[in-house]
Amino acid sequence: MSDLVRDGLIIALALITSTVGSIGGLGGAILLVPLLTFGDMTIAQAAPLGLVSVIAGSVAAGRAQVKDGAVNHRFAIVTELGASSGAIIGVLLAGAISERALTWVLAVLAVVAAAGGAIRKGVRWKPDASLGADSVGEQHGSLAGVYRLNDLPVPYQPSRMPLGVGLMALAGVVTGLAGVGGGFLKTPLSSEVMRLPAKVATATSTFTIGLTASTALLLMAIDGRIVASDTALVVLGSVAGGTIGSRLQRHMSPPVVRRITAVVLVAIALIMVLRA
Numbered sequence: 001m002s003d004l005v006r007d008g009l010i011i012a013l014a015l016i017t018s019t020v021g022s023i024g025g026l027g028g029a030i031l032l033v034p035l036l037t038f039g040d041m042t043i044a045q046a047a048p049l050g051l052v053s054v055i056a057g058s059v060a061a062g063r064a065q066v067k068d069g070a071v072n073h074r075f076a077i078v079t080e081l082g083a084s085s086g087a088i089i090g091v092l093l094a095g096a097i098s099e100r101a102l103t104w105v106l107a108v109l110a111v112v113a114a115a116g117g118a119i120r121k122g123v124r125w126k127p128d129a130s131l132g133a134d135s136v137g138e139q140h141g142s143l144a145g146v147y148r149l150n151d152l153p154v155p156y157q158p159s160r161m162p163l164g165v166g167l168m169a170l171a172g173v174v175t176g177l178a179g180v181g182g183g184f185l186k187t188p189l190s191s192e193v194m195r196l197p198a199k200v201a202t203a204t205s206t207f208t209i210g211l212t213a214s215t216a217l218l219l220m221a222i223d224g225r226i227v228a229s230d231t232a233l234v235v236l237g238s239v240a241g242g243t244i245g246s247r248l249q250r251h252m253s254p255p256v257v258r259r260i261t262a263v264v265l266v267a268i269a270l271i272m273v274l275r276a
Helices: 003-024 029-037 043-067 073-093 099-119 161-178 183-193 198-222 228-250 254-275
Strands: 145-149 152-156
Touching: 003 029, 003 043, 003 183, 003 198, 003 228, 003 254, 029 043, 029 099, 029 254, 043 198, 043 228, 073 161, 073 183, 073 198, 099 161, 099 183, 099 254, 145 198, 161 183, 161 198, 183 198, 183 254, 198 228, 198 254
Parallel strands: none
Antiparallel strands: 145 152
């Protein structure tokens, strides 16, 4: 494969995976990393590129999602404390688990996360006609908030936070071990365990996975695992993909977002199994 074809393929994969990842709040790395390893890269080489993809896609998608009032920053900060701590542990444990075992673990987690989102039907949180457009956003002093659904304000209140934060820490460990953003675990945890609306869960996950990935990427950079030329290609594709994905997600209903997320998670599991 010529260098030009290889570079174009990396950009295309980063664009496609970041687009899909931004729609479901999964982060493109969970798709990008295994796809890159089908070529001449190992997981150790592809992992930093996956983290770069997550960060670039998060930055690109975040602007539109924050403007739309779908990101809950307080919820993000609380859960990110657990996830970032886990990411540090994961990076320090990198190499302690074989690539084959790690691949199977990721595949199983993807299927479990897909099932959690696919089983539930309908919309948990309903529009409240008594609320005005100026109520959209986070409620001061709490983790509750209001988001737009078909231009109608929908109030919500997360729950089971201690359990959720603990599970977020485990998602962070996976981030550090495999070089993925952890969004394929964070989004279902936020939606199904802590009961955020699907659109708020995906937008907030897209925002936070960039922070988690930054923690892990810094440690990898110190370890000398960053290839500047490949990193630039991934940034180029991921910024475009994050922008496209966030715009598409704004026009989708919560059930559609959940179904797309479930389908992508099953696809991720199949990719993992094939790779293993």
